Amino acid sequence: xxxAMLLAAAAVSFGLASAYEGxxxxxxxxxxxxxxxxxxQTFIYDGxxxxxxxxxxxxxxxxxxxxxxxVAGTIKQQDGSxxxxxxxxxNACGTxxxxxxxxxxxxxxxxxxxxxxxxCPEHDLMLSVEVGNPYYGLISVQGGGPVDGVDVNxxxxxxxxxxxxxxxxxxxxxCGPEVRVRLRDGRDVTRCMSPGDFGGDCLNDGPxxxxxxxxxxxxxxxxxxxxxxxxxxxxxxxxxxx
Numbered sequence: 248x249x250x251a252m253l254l255a256a257a258a259v260s261f262g263l264a265s266a267y268e269g270x271x272x273x274x275x276x277x278x279x280x281x282x283x284x285x286x287x288q289t290f291i292y293d294g295x296x297x298x299x300x301x302x303x304x305x306x307x308x309x310x311x312x313x314x315x316x317x318v319a320g321t322i323k324q325q326d327g328s329x330x331x332x333x334x335x336x337x338n339a340c341g342t343x344x345x346x347x348x349x350x351x352x353x354x355x356x357x358x359x360x361x362x363x364x365x366x367c368p369e370h371d372l373m374l375s376v377e378v379g380n381p382y383y384g385l386i387s388v389q390g391g392g393p394v395d396g397v398d399v400n401x402x403x404x405x406x407x408x409x410x411x412x413x414x415x416x417x418x419x420x421x422c423g424p425e426v427r428v429r430l431r432d433g434r435d436v437t438r439c440m441s442p443g444d445f446g447g448d449c450l451n452d453g454p455x456x457x458x459x460x461x462x463x464x465x466x467x468x469x470x471x472x473x474x475x476x477x478x479x480x481x482x483x484x485x486x487x488x489x
Contacts, residue, residue, distance in 0.1 A: 266363045269346030271322055273354035274299065284338025284351070286314035286409035287377070290389040291335055292368050297351030298334035301343035305336075314409035316393045316431075318348070320362025335367070336393075367392040372436050374426060376444040377410055381421035384445055386411045388428050391436070396429040400454055419453025420445035426456075 284299060291297055300313055316336045321329050332350070340349040348362060370390040378385040387410055388394050397404040397411040400419070404411035413420070423442040429435055439456035442449060449455070 266320070266361045267346040268359070268361050269301070269344065269348065271320075271348050271350055271358045271360040272340075272343065273350045273352060273356075274340075275351070275353045286311060286337045286339075287387060288314060288335060288337030288389060288409060289387075290373060291337070292317070292333075292370065294333060296332060296334040297337040299338035299340040299343070299349035299351065300336045301345060301347045301349075302339050302341045303343075303345045305339040311406050311409035313393060315367070315389060315391070317365050317367040318362050319365045320348075320360050323359040325356070325358075332362075333365070366432065372428060372430075372438070374428075374438055374440065376440065379420065379445040381418035381446050381448050381450050382415055384413045384415075384420050384424075386413065386426065386440075391428070391430045391432075391434065393431040394428060395431050398427040398429075400424045400456075415453075417453065418448075418450035421447055422449035422453035422455050424454070424456055 284297070288297065295317070298318060300316075304313070306312055313336045317333065318336065319331070319333045321331050323329050334348075334350070337351065338349070340347065343349055348360060372388065373390040375387045375389075376384055377387055384399065385407070386397060386399070386404065388397060394406075394411075397406075397413075399411075399413040400415075402413065404413040406412075413424075421442050424440050424445070425437060426440050427435065427437045
């Protein structure tokens with residue numbers, strides 16, 4: 248699917264007929280001061296901020312529907328000048344009003360903003376296992392924009408705060424499962440996970456992934472973890488008030 252088709256798909260999914268107008272505030276650091284937010288989003292594209300979407304638009308705080316979505320907009324500063332921004336939805340803001348965004352950079356004040364959803368930059372899909380054993384796995388999918396669904400060995404995983412939970416009563420995740428990711432822009436990607444991600448014990452002669460792309464692409468070049476983003480966030484905050 249080419250870039251134009253991807254943008255069209257994103258527009259249909261998010262209803263990009265007009266920009267949103269609201270207020271922008273700050274809560275400091277990627278995902279906030281204490282680490283990743285509701286979405287457990289630890290990857291941010293170069294030049295992007297982590298941003299919390301207001302709860303009214305985010306929906307159920309545990310749904311993760313907008314996790315990984317990209318936005319772009321303009322901040323109107325107190326002196327009347329404007330600054331553009333781009334960001335990834337990595338959290339939800341329970342105190343923000345409808346159309347408001349809470350920026351994951353250091354700063355203060357409340358500014359008029361206009362913004363909209365955009366297609367995320369092209370990037371390798373990244374999968375990691377946050378919790379894993381032969382019977383249970385909690386999978387993170389990042390770098391591809393918002394995710395509509397994840398199947399593991401053909402069984403649907405359940406979304407939990409931006410992560411994807413899968414159970415195997417037979418304890419067969421340790422055989423190296425096949426993970427299929429359905430992205431909201433229409434892409435369908437299959438990856439082979441390592442047996443070691445789920446404890447490495449292949450019980451009951453379970454299925455072994457063979458047809459998926461074995462490039463799990465865990466944290467390739469470009470973007471950064473929230474742990475290394477403090478300097479970038481501080482620089483962005485300084486530039487905003489300059």
